[in-house]
Amino acid sequence: MEHHLMWNWPMIVYLFLAGLGAGALAVSGIVVLWGPAGEFRHRAALVARLGAFIGPLPVIIGTILLIYELGRPFRALNLFTSNLWFMVFNPSPMNWGSWFILLFCIFATVYALTFIPWEALLSGERGKRLEARAERMRSPMAVICVPLAIAMAIYTAILLAAIPARPLWHTPVLWLLFTVSAISTGLSAIILVQRFMFRKPGAVRGAVRREDPAFRVSEYYLVSMKVLLIIAELVVIGLFIMFAHMTINSANFAVQVLLPGGELATTFWVGVILVGLLIPAFIEGFYLLRTAVLGHEFEWPYVINVSAPIAILFGGLMLRYVIVVGGQITGPIGI
Amino acid sequence: MSDNSDRPVSRRRFLKRVGQGAATVATAGVAGGAMHAAATKPAADVEQRNEVQYGMLIDLRRCIGCQACTVACKAEADVPMGVARSWVEYVEKGRYPNAGRSFLPRLCNHCSEPHCVRVCPTGATYERPQDGLIVIDQGVCIGCLYCAHACPYDMRFLNPVTRFADKCDMCIHRVSQGLVPSCVNTCQGRARVFGDVNDPNSEIHKLIARNPVSVMRETYGTQPNVYYIGLDTTDENTKKPGQYVRVTTNKAKSPKRT
Ligand code: SF4
Numbered sequence: 001m002e003h004h005l006m007w008n009w010p011m012i013v014y015l016f017l018a019g020l021g022a023g024a025l026a027v028s029g030i031v032v033l034w035g036p037a038g039e040f041r042h043r044a045a046l047v048a049r050l051g052a053f054i055g056p057l058p059v060i061i062g063t064i065l066l067i068y069e070l071g072r073p074f075r076a077l078n079l080f081t082s083n084l085w086f087m088v089f090n091p092s093p094m095n096w097g098s099w100f101i102l103l104f105c106i107f108a109t110v111y112a113l114t115f116i117p118w119e120a121l122l123s124g125e126r127g128k129r130l131e132a133r134a135e136r137m138r139s140p141m142a143v144i145c146v147p148l149a150i151a152m153a154i155y156t157a158i159l160l161a162a163i164p165a166r167p168l169w170h171t172p173v174l175w176l177l178f179t180v181s182a183i184s185t186g187l188s189a190i191i192l193v194q195r196f197m198f199r200k201p202g203a204v205r206g207a208v209r210r211e212d213p214a215f216r217v218s219e220y221y222l223v224s225m226k227v228l229l230i231i232a233e234l235v236v237i238g239l240f241i242m243f244a245h246m247t248i249n250s251a252n253f254a255v256q257v258l259l260p261g262g263e264l265a266t267t268f269w270v271g272v273i274l275v276g277l278l279i280p281a282f283i284e285g286f287y288l289l290r291t292a293v294l295g296h297e298f299e300w301p302y303v304i305n306v307s308a309p310i311a312i313l314f315g316g317l318m319l320r321y322v323i324v325v326g327g328q329i330t331g332p333i334g335i
Numbered sequence: 336m337s338d339n340s341d342r343p344v345s346r347r348r349f350l351k352r353v354g355q356g357a358a359t360v361a362t363a364g365v366a367g368g369a370m371h372a373a374a375t376k377p378a379a380d381v382e383q384r385n386e387v388q389y390g391m392l393i394d395l396r397r398c399i400g401c402q403a404c405t406v407a408c409k410a411e412a413d414v415p416m417g418v419a420r421s422w423v424e425y426v427e428k429g430r431y432p433n434a435g436r437s438f439l440p441r442l443c444n445h446c447s448e449p450h451c452v453r454v455c456p457t458g459a460t461y462e463r464p465q466d467g468l469i470v471i472d473q474g475v476c477i478g479c480l481y482c483a484h485a486c487p488y489d490m491r492f493l494n495p496v497t498r499f500a501d502k503c504d505m506c507i508h509r510v511s512q513g514l515v516p517s518c519v520n521t522c523q524g525r526a527r528v529f530g531d532v533n534d535p536n537s538e539i540h541k542l543i544a545r546n547p548v549s550v551m552r553e554t555y556g557t558q559p560n561v562y563y564i565g566l567d568t569t570d571e572n573t574k575k576p577g578q579y580v581r582v583t584t585n586k587a588k589s590p591k592r593t
């Protein structure tokens with residue numbers, strides 16, 4: 001059926017990218033604040049650095065995409081001026097969400113700057129001074145960035161969930177679904193970039209060597225975390241469907257688009273559940289169990305190594321797609 | 336635009352609660368002149384309501400589904416091709432010989448609890464204090480369409496020419512000059528009645544008081560100010576097996592956004 005969508009791909013991609021950036025930043029900040037010491041120190045620093053660099057980029061790209069789609073870029077400033085001129089609090093999630101985005105972009109960029117290897121870039125005293133200052137700034141910035149990143153991830157869901165006239169969105173489970181998916185895609189993006197970096201055997205990046213035993217062990221922990229997140233996401237999706245299905249009203253009718261026979265059923269069950277969650281969970285779970293149970297080295301073919309995080313990222317995008325589109329092609333029932 | 340300056344403002348209140356508030360003031364022994372002043376101001380414990388609340392009553396027993404209002408609205412507001420501020424839905428049900436067809440003219444309900452206003456991030460959509468109409472400030476709107484999702488009646492759309500949100504504005508340019516809206520003006524069956532629902536002397540107030548009326552999707556709590564007499568809530572989605580129901584919305588298909 002041909003549908004008219006008021007929010008289309010730019011919005012879908014924006015929600016996905018905002019979640020991804022927020023997730024990557026949250027992972028990075030958490031590693032900085034509570035990361036391991038000892039032999040995993042360098043490895044943790046690498047995860048934190050990648051997360052910090054990935055963090056602001058997708059959010060900035062997504063926001064530009066959305067503003068561009070509005071057609072009048074400078075009009076978007078009205079989001080802020082209405083508060084500033086009249087000093088009013090606007091309860092619209094899109095309004096305070098815009099302030100979140102602004103703060104996020106500023107703080108995430110400053111946080112990313114603290115990870116730039118200044119000493120290597122700038123020679124002499126200046127580089128050393130900057131490096132020392134950046135290192136001092138890192139933890140305080142992480143304290144600000146972690147709550148900001150989690151708020152960002154939640155906001156992307158509240159934006160949709162705030163609308164009673166869209167029964168598929170108007171559910172108290174959506175924020176959990178989007179937050180878990182955000183952290184999962186953020187972590188996958190970090191792991192993916194890392195796998196590109198350590199593609200060749202014997203690869204050395206900074207203080208991290210691929211052949212170190214600590215490298216494999218840390219990889220093992222990262223992937224375990226990812227599988228746990230996938231399981232959590234499956235549970236939340238189950239709750240999401242059950243919640244809507246057990247309701248006697250429009251939500252029940254709306255969720256039928258995702259259930260077998262519904263218009264988006266194939267995209268949902270194949271794109272989100274199978275490709276985005278089950279297949280990566282099985283692949284990674286297989287290699288994890290092989291190590292955990294049989295005591296094998298945690299080592300796997302490169303193709304699978306890279307495709308698992310890509311599948312998770314694809315699943316995250318498809319999740320935003322089915323929710324955004326599904327909410328719009330369904331509506332309240334009764335007149 | 337100051338619409339009230341040349342019109343006598345109705346000081347009578349629709350809400351009984353205000354009367355109760357005034358009575359409390361009276362028993363407190365306030366002198367006559369002060370009491371009158373108190374009666375014209377809302378009592379502190381009573382929620383502020385518009386003195387004037389414009390609304391519409393559509394008597395569906397008189398509607399012939401001619402779409403004259405659809406056309407009049409389109410011409411009046413110069414609504415671009417592919418979108419519409421108002422339309423008439425056809426509801427058909429039953430099987431011959433026990434079959435029927437009814438009509439459902441649609442326009443913005445100018446709700447008293449409008450969700451579109453609550454979600455607007457810029458304050459572009461607001462309720463006019465002088466007559467309770469919900470309008471969009473085209474100089475502020477950014478065209479995000481958050482309001483269009485929030486409206487439970489699907490009344491808002493993206494104007495393809497201005498790229499801002501658009502909807503029925505109850506013809507403020509006409510009603511502020513003392514005229515009735517274009518769709519009311521053109522209605523062949525005199526099904527549409529426009530007026531101040533809070534004014535006990537207005538035709539619309541009397542019709543609402545004397546007839547069984549209903550509003551659309553009342554459970555959403557939006558408190559619409561467009562009332563219907565003889566509203567059929569039959570819906571294709573909720574029909575029972577074996578029942579024949581067909582709803583033709585006749586709503587213009589909006590062009591793709593991007
Ligand atoms: S009908 Fe829709 S657009 Fe009109 S006031 Fe109510 S919620 Fe807003």
Ligand code: SF4
Nearest residue numbers: 455476477479480482
């Ligand atoms: S489209 Fe305009 S009126 Fe509607 S919510 Fe956005 S800024 Fe407000």
Ligand code: SF4
Nearest residue numbers: 408421503505516518
């Ligand atoms: S009141 Fe005016 S804008 Fe609204 S439906 Fe009637 S003619 Fe159209």
